[in-house]
Amino acid sequence: MEQLSLHFLLILVSLICISSSIEPAFARRSQTRAYIEASCRTTRYPALCVQCLSDYSNATIQSPEQLAQVALSVSLYRAQYTRAYMLKVAKELESSKAGKEYYQAVKDCLEQINDSVDQLSQSIRELRRLGHEAVGDDIFWHISNVETWVSAALTDASTCLDEFPGRNMGKLKATIKGKVLNVAQVTSNALALFHRYAAKYRAAKKP
Template identity: 65%
Template sequence: MADLIISLLPIFLVFLFTSTTVEPAFHRRSRTRAYVEVSCQVTEYPDLCIRCLTAYVHSSNATVLSPHQLVQYALLASQHRAQYTRAYLLKLSKELTDNKGQEYQAVKDCLEQIDLSVDQLSMSIKEFRQLGREATLSRDDQFWHIRNVETWVGSALTDATTCLDEFPGQRMSKLKATVKAKVLNVAQVTENALALFHRFAARY
């Protein structure tokens, strides 16, 4: 009997460790998802907002339970979507270099706009992080950072939308349709991030 207890002891310890570590992590993810789902209802594309943020938070193994965290992850998710699209457009423009037709020019112009979006989103994230030190900021400084974030995220959205203007109408080649879909995703994710930021900034 004693030998049986000794042999089962490691299994019991593993179960005990798992139940005290995995379960809290599961509950944290559940609370995070619930918080994201409720918060995303203020956005123009709530389903996209939920999918984008839960996927990003899950991949980062993070917990989001505050408005500041939520906006920061929304901006980071938008930046990463823009970076991914920029990399795709850069690769595509190199492939089309020998064929300098309409598609090449449209992709080249779009790449310039998305490149600007990436830079502006990067600046907005740095600026937004300053608001995390709000206890040490004067009210004027708070408003300064808020205006800067709003300006840069808004500009990033405008640039992505300008890129979409390069692909008007519904009938287009498969290549143009793919580019348009990727850029539209950047624009919608950025618009959602801006809506979440506006809700956060309203507290000031």
């Protein structure tokens, strides 16, 4: 009987320990999710912003710098994914007689997306320097670099579809348009979140 009681006691203690470890983790997720939702209200596409960043709610994201880094990383990932898709499409069109007339348009758009990937990569590296290396007036130089590169990436993604003819591409054009627009929208959100992060430096500089 004593052994049985001890067995139940051990089970009870184990359950209490598990519960106590789950609750702080749940609280952290809830806090991060609430922070993400509040921050995304400042973006142009808040629902998309929350959707993209909610996958990171298990991490501890509680500062504008962390949020900007994650948002730019999401934008880079979407741009890389779109580039990989368009590389595949370009190869298929190049080898297809029926697709020859669209090959150049896809290739030109692909070059724009490739530029976006490079610019977003540079902006992420620059943001890291801003957070760890920049001092004094160098801070604003780094801020300007990030804003320039992310804005350029957004412009490239937004104008990519100008390369396409206005008809006869059907489903292919719609698919490419959807992917490229997604890159443009998440990049727009990332730029807004970076502006929010950079605002603290600009506010501190004001007399």
